[in-house]
Amino acid sequence: xxxxxxxxxxxxxxxxxxxxxxxxxxxxxxxxxxxxxxxxxxxxxxxxxxxxxxxxxxxxxxxxxxxxxxxxxxxxxxxxxxxxxxxxxxxxxxxxxxxxxxxxxx
Amino acid sequence: xxxxxxxxxxxxxxxxxxxxxxxxxxxxxxxxxxxxxxxxxxxxxxxxxxxxxxxxxxxxxxxxxxxxxxxxxxxxxxxxxxxxxxxxxxxxxxxxxxxxxxxxxxxxxxxxxxxxxxxxxxxxxxxxxxxxxxxxxxxxxxxxxxxxxxxxxxxxxxxxxxxxxxxxxxxxxxxxxxxxxxxxxxxxxx
Numbered sequence: 001x002x003x004x005x006x007x008x009x010x011x012x013x014x015x016x017x018x019x020x021x022x023x024x025x026x027x028x029x030x031x032x033x034x035x036x037x038x039x040x041x042x043x044x045x046x047x048x049x050x051x052x053x054x055x056x057x058x059x060x061x062x063x064x065x066x067x068x069x070x071x072x073x074x075x076x077x078x079x080x081x082x083x084x085x086x087x088x089x090x091x092x093x094x095x096x097x098x099x100x101x102x103x104x105x106x
Numbered sequence: 107x108x109x110x111x112x113x114x115x116x117x118x119x120x121x122x123x124x125x126x127x128x129x130x131x132x133x134x135x136x137x138x139x140x141x142x143x144x145x146x147x148x149x150x151x152x153x154x155x156x157x158x159x160x161x162x163x164x165x166x167x168x169x170x171x172x173x174x175x176x177x178x179x180x181x182x183x184x185x186x187x188x189x190x191x192x193x194x195x196x197x198x199x200x201x202x203x204x205x206x207x208x209x210x211x212x213x214x215x216x217x218x219x220x221x222x223x224x225x226x227x228x229x230x231x232x233x234x235x236x237x238x239x240x241x242x243x244x245x246x247x248x249x250x251x252x253x254x255x256x257x258x259x260x261x262x263x264x265x266x267x268x269x270x271x272x273x274x275x276x277x278x279x280x281x282x283x284x285x286x287x288x289x290x291x292x293x294x295x296x
Contacts (some may be wrong), residue, residue: 008112011220013149016116018212020123020142022205027127029201035178039126039139042170046146049162053155061227062237062247065155066256069248072158072165073263077270079170083177084274090181 013054021047032097034086038079045075111152118145130188136174143167157245230255 020043027040049068056064089096118141125138143166150159232254236246252260 007108011216012112013153014216015213016119018209018216020119021212022208023123023127025208026201026205029204030127030198033132035132035174036126036135039135039174042139043123043126043142046143050146050149053150053153053158056155057153059224059227061229062233062251065158065248066251068155068158069161069252070259070263072161073267076165076170077266079173080270080274083173084277087177087181088277095185
């Protein structure tokens with residue numbers, strides 16, 4: 001009876017990644033706080049990382065895991081630069097939302 | 107057992123992700139993000155990516171979320187956002203439609219291709235040998251792959267990080283009085 005319980009296959013992980021990615025997309029489209037937009041971008045990056053790791057195991061290829069490693073580095077750099085921009089904007093316009101940043105001419 | 111781990115971790119991931127989207131307070135959203143990232147780390151362990159699970163906890167849950175919280179606290183933007191304000195009326199229905207459509211399309215593609223044949227991947231001999239190590243084969247294989255096959259990309263990431271650090275320092279510092287300021291326009295107060 002215990003053995004009849006299904007073990008999660010790669011498909012389960014990929015579907016979880018798809019759902020997580022879509023939640024991130026919805027968050028980016030709905031929210032207006034720039035910090036929360038960054039968090040939703042992180043959600044999407046993590047969904048892709050999960051997909052990479054699941055397929056790396058399925059194919060027996062370590063290259064998927066090294067790709068995740070590079071994605072993490074780029075995500076860290078992206079967060080640092082993005083938060084720098086957010087700090088620079090919010091220092092001049094406190095409580096700015098994404099609608100207030102529509103003009104790039106400063 | 108693996109099913110149990112998957113269900114618990116997937117619940118953590120999804121609850122945290124929904125929390126990031128629907129929480130009004132930025133601090134609560136950041137803490138929900140921590141829960142999602144821990145769930146992902148658990149799933150990494152279940153997929154035998156032990157090194158990446160450790161990096162996930164240390165870099166993401168440790169460094170990046172702390173950076174988020176630091177910015178929230180430093181700028182004092184930890185006020186709750188009123189989610190009932192909708193600047194564009196069609197925004198949320200469109201977002202829901204795009205999200206559900208994306209899940210449907212990707213899900214159909216995943217389910218349609220689940221019986222696809224797995225191609226035989228040939229890896230370099232050093233990586234294959236390292237992966238057979240019983241103790242820490244994952245870390246050894248990953249190191250062989252990163253430092254031999256992808257060493258140029260690895261070096262380029264260090265350049266990227268230096269550029270990011272320098273750019274952030276330039277962006278975030280306050281100009282000294284008397285210093286040439288490039289961006290100086292009156293802020294229109296709304």
